[in-house]
Amino acid sequence: DGGITQSPKYLFRKEGQNVTLSCEQNLNHDAMYWYRQDPGQGLRLIYYSQIVNDFQKGDIAEGYSVSREKKESFPLTVTSAQKNPTAFYLCASTGTGGRQPQHFGDGTRLSIL
Amino acid sequence: EDQVTQSPEALRLQEGESSSLNCSYTVSGLRGLFWYRQDPGKGPEFLFTLYSAGEEKEKERLKATLTKKESFLHITAPKPEDSATYLCAVPNTGFQKLVFGTGTRLLVSP
Numbered sequence: 001d002g003g004i005t006q007s008p009k010y011l012f013r014k015e016g017q018n019v020t021l022s023c024e025q026n027l028n029h030d031a032m033y034w035y036r037q038d039p040g041q042g043l044r045l046i047y048y049s050q051i052v053n054d055f056q057k058g059d060i061a062e063g064y065s066v067s068r069e070k071k072e073s074f075p076l077t078v079t080s081a082q083k084n085p086t087a088f089y090l091c092a093s094t095g096t097g098g099r100q101p102q103h104f105g106d107g108t109r110l111s112i113l
Numbered sequence: 114e115d116q117v118t119q120s121p122e123a124l125r126l127q128e129g130e131s132s133s134l135n136c137s138y139t140v141s142g143l144r145g146l147f148w149y150r151q152d153p154g155k156g157p158e159f160l161f162t163l164y165s166a167g168e169e170k171e172k173e174r175l176k177a178t179l180t181k182k183e184s185f186l187h188i189t190a191p192k193p194e195d196s197a198t199y200l201c202a203v204p205n206t207g208f209q210k211l212v213f214g215t216g217t218r219l220l221v222s223p
Contacts, residue, residue: 004156033210042200042215043157050209058210090156099164099204101147102211104156 023091
């Protein structure tokens with residue numbers, strides 16, 4: 001079955017540590033996205049990539065970094081510069097055409113130790 | 114700035130009690146609207162896309178409608194398994210990203 005796989009489901013970060021969240025899709029989608037979801041705030045866009053080797057900052061990119069070396073993969077690194085990383089992180093992808101819906105993975109919950 | 118507002122924030126229904134959720138948007142030109150369902154601890158699940166005012170889509174007990182300023186998600190005779198958070202979203206100018214509302218948490222009691 002085609003879909004988006006996020007791992008791990010739960011992740012804990014220590015002070016000063018960088019952590020990387022994995023996102024893999026087998027939908028042959030060109031565009032991929034990372035969102036952060038906090039209670040009462042809805043989904044906020046962190047980074048997005050519309051093509052391999054290219055990505056753009058979203059609304060809350062500070063303290064995060066991404067790479068897009070393969071079409072299928074769009075990992076997100078939460079750096080130590082992100083002072084409030086505790087949240088539910090969602091990865092999404094969509095095909096080309098502008099009006100296609102985004103499809104989501106089942107998320108990674110990141111907490112601080 | 115593109116903006117999406119959903120109401121109510123939370124809604125509690127008895128099984129079989131029909132109701133509607135609202136999604137109002139302010140965007141420069143109607144470019145479509147998406148509805149999603151999200152269960153606790155899961156990613157949003159795509160439900161509907163509406164492209165133009167007057168359009169309607171149905172799936173089981175759910176029916177989505179669209180006007181030039183808002184969309185409604187009508188839930189007819191809901192069941193407890195319809196309990197979830199319902200999100201709506203619109204594409205921004207240039208179709209680079211989706212702008213999401215904060216969602217409506219629906220709880221259907223047996």
